[in-house]
Every structure is written in structure tokens, then in C-alpha cells.
Amino acid sequence: MTYIWSPENRFRKWLEIEILACEALAARGKIPAESLENIKEKAGFDIQKIDEIEETVKHDVIAFLTSVSERVGADARYIHMGLTSSDILDTSLAVLLKEASELLIADLDELLAVLKDRAFEYKDTVMIGRSHGIHAEPITFGLKMALWYQEMERNR
Secondary structure (H helix, E strand, O other): OOOOOOHHHHHHHHHHHHHHHHHHHHHOOOOOHHHHHHHHHHOOOOHHHHHHHHHHHOOHHHHHHHHHHHHHOHHHHHOOOOOOHHHHHHHHHHHHHHHHHHHHHHHHHHHHHHHHHHHHHOOOOEEEEEEOOEEEEEEEHHHHHHHHHHHHHHHO
């Protein structure tokens, strides 16, 4: 999860989106094929350089694009063509949220498997039932695990 929200991954997503946009524009004949290949080959960024540029320009996307442009050269004029900063930020946020959600869902699936196993393991283990903070009719610990399993399945 830490890596998903790291500056390295965030900028990597920005770059992937910028390149995908360039590919779409090249497919429509708006960017020369040679320029697209140059962009794909040379595009990269330096996080330290981005931070330095942002200190001056006070704009994260401009700082990022400046860093990328330094590596690409003249063909950088095609990067970000027709896009806004929000296009990049919103799209990358959606991608990062999807990555984070997939990680959380995988963890939930592991938890569900454990709860299911424990429900069967403790199906005959008697315990005190609870009702409004006081003892109630006896239940089994397996039933409690099965109820937690069902609740977590709904949450998932």
C-alpha cells in the first residue's frame, strides 16, 4: 500500500497516462509516429528535479512535465497536448484507488478464508451469548465466526 501512494508510483501513473494520450493522438494522426516512439523511449522523470522545479513554479503537474520534457527533447511539445492538469490528476487518482482497492480486496479474501476455517473449526465450541452487554443463551464460537464471516462478505 505504501508503494501505491508513493511519489514514484504517482508520477509513474502520470507518465503512463500522458503516454497513453500520446498514443491515442498518434493513432488519429495528430502526433508523428517517430515522435511517439521518441517519447516512449526517452520519457522519464526525476523526483528530486520535480521537487526543485515545483519550488519555483508552485505547480506539481508543470514541474512533472518540465522534468519529463528535459529527457524527451523537442518531441515533448506533444506531451500533454489537449489535456488539463485535472485530466492527469483525476485519471491517476482513479487508477491508484483501483490499485489500492485490489490490495484491500485481496486482504479481505484472506480474512474471509480464515473466518470460514475458524467457523468450522469451532462449530462445537460453546460460549456465552451476548445481548445488550449481558449474558444470553449459549451459542458456539463457530457461529460467532460464521456471523463475522457473513458480515465481512457483505462488507467486501
